[in-house]
Amino acid sequence: MRKNYFIVSAMSIAGALIMMSSSSGRPDDRTGAPSSNGNCSICHSGGAQGTNVNIGVTEKGGAITPVTSYKPGKTYTIAIAVLGTSTAKGFQSTVLDATNKKTGTTANPTSGAKVISANGRDIVVQSSPSLTGIWSYEWTAPANPTGDVTVYTAGVAANGNGSDNGDQGAVKTSVLTLDASSGTTGSSIVTLSAFPNPCNDVLQLSKAVDQINITGINGATYPVEFSGMKINIRGLAQGFYYIKWSKGSETGTIKFQKI
Numbered sequence: 001m002r003k004n005y006f007i008v009s010a011m012s013i014a015g016a017l018i019m020m021s022s023s024s025g026r027p028d029d030r031t032g033a034p035s036s037n038g039n040c041s042i043c044h045s046g047g048a049q050g051t052n053v054n055i056g057v058t059e060k061g062g063a064i065t066p067v068t069s070y071k072p073g074k075t076y077t078i079a080i081a082v083l084g085t086s087t088a089k090g091f092q093s094t095v096l097d098a099t100n101k102k103t104g105t106t107a108n109p110t111s112g113a114k115v116i117s118a119n120g121r122d123i124v125v126q127s128s129p130s131l132t133g134i135w136s137y138e139w140t141a142p143a144n145p146t147g148d149v150t151v152y153t154a155g156v157a158a159n160g161n162g163s164d165n166g167d168q169g170a171v172k173t174s175v176l177t178l179d180a181s182s183g184t185t186g187s188s189i190v191t192l193s194a195f196p197n198p199c200n201d202v203l204q205l206s207k208a209v210d211q212i213n214i215t216g217i218n219g220a221t222y223p224v225e226f227s228g229m230k231i232n233i234r235g236l237a238q239g240f241y242y243i244k245w246s247k248g249s250e251t252g253t254i255k256f257q258k259i
C-alpha cells in the first residue's frame with residue numbers, strides 16, 4: 001500500500017515537472033513579442049554563452065537570397081539560428097501583424113521543432129534541446145494582408161545542467177514589409193495610385209483618403225505633411241517607401257521612390 005502511494009506521488013511529481021519544464025518547449029508565449037509572457041531570459045540567466053539569435057527569410061522554392069518583404073499568399077521559409085557556446089539550445093518564434101495578432105499560416109517546422117497554439121498565436125518551439133540551434137518553418141502570407149509583419153524570436157543557449165541557471169537568452173525581431181508591387185491590398189473598392197512615381201517633392205494621390213503613414217523598407221515611420229490627396233515628401237531621403245493609407249474600412253499600400 002505504502003509502496004503504491006509512493007509510486008503514484010512520484011509519478012505525479014514527475015508529471016508536474018514535465019508540464020512545467022521547457023526543455024521540450026515552453027507551452028506558453030515566451031517569444032518576447034508585445035503582450036507575451038516576456039522572453040526566455042526571465043528564467044534562463046546567469047550564463048555567458050554568447051547567445052545570439054538570427055532570422056533568415058527566403059521565398060519557398062525561390063532564390064536563396066534572404067527577402068525583407070513578402071507578397072500576399074506566398075509561402076516563405078523562416079530559418080532560425082540560435083548561436084552560442086552551448087549544447088542545449090531552444091527557441092520560440094511567431095509571425096505577427098502590426099496589431100500583434102497572428103497572421104498567415106505557420107506550418108512544417110523542421111524535425112526537433114513543433115507548432116503550438118498559445119496566447120492566440122501560432123508559436124514554433126523546439127521539441128527537445130538542440131545541439132546546432134538551427135531550425136526552420138514555413139509561413140504562408142494571408143491573401144489579403146493588412147501591412148508589414150514581424151517575426152519575433154526568442155532563443156536560449158543553455159549549459160545543459162538541467163536547470164535554468166547558468167544559461168543565456170537573446171531575442172531578435174525581423175520585419176517583413178508588404179510588397180505592394182503585387183497590387184493594392186485589402187478588399188479594396190477604392191483603387192488608389194500615387195504620381196508622379198518616382199517623385200522628389202509632392203506626391204499626388206488619385207483619390208482622397210482619411211489617413212496615411214509613410215514607412216521605409218526598414219519598417220521605420222516617417223512623418224510627412226499630408227492634406228487628403230497631397231503628400232509632401234521633400235523631407236525624405238532618397239529611397240523606396242510605402243504609403244499605407246486608409247479610407248473608412250479600406251486600407252492599402254503603395255510603394256514609391258523618392259529621388
Ligand code: HEC
Binds near residue numbers: 022024091130161162
Ligand atoms: C518560467 C521559467 C522558464 C522560462 C520562461 C523558460 N524556461 Fe526553459 N527551462 C526552465 C527550467 C526550470 C528548465 C530546466 C528543467 C527542464 O528541463 O525543463 C528549462 C530548460 C530548458 C532547456 C533545456 C536546458 C538544459 O539545460 O538541458 C531549454 C533548451 C530551454 N529551457 C529553452 C527555453 C526557451 C527557448 C525559452 C524561451 C522561449 C525558455 N526555455 C523559457 C524554465 C524556463
